[in-house]
Amino acid sequence: MAHSLRGRTAIVGAADTDVGVIKHMGATQLCIEAILRALGDAGISKDEIDGLVTCNSMAEPYLYHAETVAEYLQIFPKYCVSVGAGGGTTFTALHQAASAIESGICHTVVIAMADSLRSGMSREKALAMQSSTGHPQFERPYGLPVPAYYALIAQAHMHEYGTTPEHLAAVAVATRQHAMRNPNAQMRTPITIEDVLSSRLIADPLHLLDCSLVSDGGAAVVLTSRERARDFRRRPVYLLGVGEGHGHEHISAARSLTTSAAVEAGQRAYAMAGVGPHDIDFAQLYDCFTPVVLIELEDLGFCAKGEAGPFVAAGHTAPGGSFPVNTHGGLLSHTHPGNPGSMFALTETVLQLRGDAGERQLDKAGIALVHAQGGIMSSHCSIILGREDAA
Amino acid sequence: MSDIPAKAAPVPSPETAGYWAGAKRHELMIQQCNSCGRHQFYPRVLCTSCSSRMVTWVRASGQATVTSYTVVRRPVSEAYAPDVPYVVALVALKEGPTMMTHVVGIDPEDVRIGLSVEVAFQDWTEAVSVPVFRPVG
Numbered sequence: 001m002a003h004s005l006r007g008r009t010a011i012v013g014a015a016d017t018d019v020g021v022i023k024h025m026g027a028t029q030l031c032i033e034a035i036l037r038a039l040g041d042a043g044i045s046k047d048e049i050d051g052l053v054t055c056n057s058m059a060e061p062y063l064y065h066a067e068t069v070a071e072y073l074q075i076f077p078k079y080c081v082s083v084g085a086g087g088g089t090t091f092t093a094l095h096q097a098a099s100a101i102e103s104g105i106c107h108t109v110v111i112a113m114a115d116s117l118r119s120g121m122s123r124e125k126a127l128a129m130q131s132s133t134g135h136p137q138f139e140r141p142y143g144l145p146v147p148a149y150y151a152l153i154a155q156a157h158m159h160e161y162g163t164t165p166e167h168l169a170a171v172a173v174a175t176r177q178h179a180m181r182n183p184n185a186q187m188r189t190p191i192t193i194e195d196v197l198s199s200r201l202i203a204d205p206l207h208l209l210d211c212s213l214v215s216d217g218g219a220a221v222v223l224t225s226r227e228r229a230r231d232f233r234r235r236p237v238y239l240l241g242v243g244e245g246h247g248h249e250h251i252s253a254a255r256s257l258t259t260s261a262a263v264e265a266g267q268r269a270y271a272m273a274g275v276g277p278h279d280i281d282f283a284q285l286y287d288c289f290t291p292v293v294l295i296e297l298e299d300l301g302f303c304a305k306g307e308a309g310p311f312v313a314a315g316h317t318a319p320g321g322s323f324p325v326n327t328h329g330g331l332l333s334h335t336h337p338g339n340p341g342s343m344f345a346l347t348e349t350v351l352q353l354r355g356d357a358g359e360r361q362l363d364k365a366g367i368a369l370v371h372a373q374g375g376i377m378s379s380h381c382s383i384i385l386g387r388e389d390a391a
Numbered sequence: 392m393s394d395i396p397a398k399a400a401p402v403p404s405p406e407t408a409g410y411w412a413g414a415k416r417h418e419l420m421i422q423q424c425n426s427c428g429r430h431q432f433y434p435r436v437l438c439t440s441c442s443s444r445m446v447t448w449v450r451a452s453g454q455a456t457v458t459s460y461t462v463v464r465r466p467v468s469e470a471y472a473p474d475v476p477y478v479v480a481l482v483a484l485k486e487g488p489t490m491m492t493h494v495v496g497i498d499p500e501d502v503r504i505g506l507s508v509e510v511a512f513q514d515w516t517e518a519v520s521v522p523v524f525r526p527v528g
């Protein structure tokens with residue numbers, strides 16, 4: 001049997017900064033704030049960290065980001081790396097950190113990510129970032145805003161499976177219902193299918209409310225070995241499975257528009273964890289745009305191909321549904337500061353599995369799948385987390 | 392000098408120069424593998440099917456089918472604002488490969504997946520022409 005990371009590491013600290021519009025803090029400061037809060041949650045000092053993983057910031061980029069953060073804190077880790085996999089960065093980082101711990105390079109790693117896309121970017125910088133998506137010679141000349149790339153995926157899914165704009169809108173509505181139960185979420189006013197469909201059309205079939213937010217914020221987690229995890233004051237949340245899948249970078253070179261490398265990522269994570277989709281109590285699925293959630297529900301085995309639209313429209317993923325998805329409110333309604341976006345899905349999952357999620361605590365929260373993708377449905381990483389009794 | 396900012400014009404590289412030189416002549420150039428016969432796009436130094444490095448430029452038929460599309464209502468930048476609403480599409484060439492393009496010469500509301508299209512060229516500057524597609528006939 002292949003060497004496995006199953007149950008070998010655990011998250012023993014997790015925290016978010018304030019999120020939304022945070023004018024009084026820069027991106028680096030948000031990253032540091034996230035680390036200090038996560039260390040506080042774990043009950044350890046900065047000097048007990050011997051590994052650091054970050055992702056670069058768009059608003060305050062550094063050539064060597066993780067090294068900059070270490071220098072700022074005056075810590076001197078044995079393992080220090082900045083990961084860049086777009087929206088998939090968070091779990092790719094977790095995968096690398098768990099591997100580093102398992103191989104003995106280090107024993108306690110902080111994974112921290114933050115950005116201030118809302119308050120820290122000049123208009124010119126924001127435009128340059130938006131137009132840097134796509135192949136420089138074979139896509140960018142055609143003038144696509146980011147939602148247009150995802151609109152191509154949505155349109156193909158609608159054509160192939162009969163998915164409708166109402167199905168897409170149902171994702172936004174269910175996610176908002178979760179956000180309404182989270183006092184930290186950026187968007188908490190109720191919305192209806194009709195609100196989504198009557199919001200401004202950006203790139204057919206995507207309306208404004210099918211698109212995620214642009215925000216400031218950061219989050220961090222502390223990961224350590226199974227052996228050490230029991231010495232921390234929080235209930236450890238164990239990493240049971242992790243898997244990646246990389247299908248393409250540019251959507252015009254995708255193997256399929258409607259089936260993604262989430263299939264491989266999920267299969268690899270399930271195989272490591274020794275569980276299947278039916279064992280998962282709830283999931284956090286990357287939701288930069290509504291159609292992404294539908295494809296992830298299908299590709300990760302929670303629905304048959306083509307059935308995710310009706311599944312969401314029936315309320316299964318909403319609060320109180322049979323399979324809650326994005327219990328914090330996701331990128332659509334909680335917060336979305338760019339590449340760090342999935343960190344909030346991770347910290348939310350830790351809270352739920354510990355039983356610390358307050359009024360939005362799920363009744364059944366023993367094992368969860370969290371999935372992120374980066375690029376245009378390009379790079380995927382699934383992780384499966386569970387409580388002590390599952391590990 | 393115009394006040395209107397420029398569109399994101401391609402800057403050819405050694406691997407892609409044959410494609411953009413073709414576009415300038417209003418010819419759609421793709422690669423074909425001398426070993427296995429497969430066509431590919433975008434241009435590469437190897438055949439991605441059989442790994443042969445014997446790939447050569449051939450002129451594509453220019454016939455294609457729309458495999459997906461969107462109507463862009465909010466332009467990526469000021470340079471594209473005069474074109475709104477414009478159709479961005481993925482088209483499958485008769486020879487096999489898929490490419491991104493604009494579909495022009497049709498009301499955006501009438502574009503459908505499965506639409507048969509053929510290549511046309513837009514001359515952006517002295518040096519750059521860009522392939523677009525329009526409905527057949």
Ligand SMILES: [Zn+2]
Pocket residue numbers: 424425426427428429438439440441442443
């Ligand atoms: Zn070949």
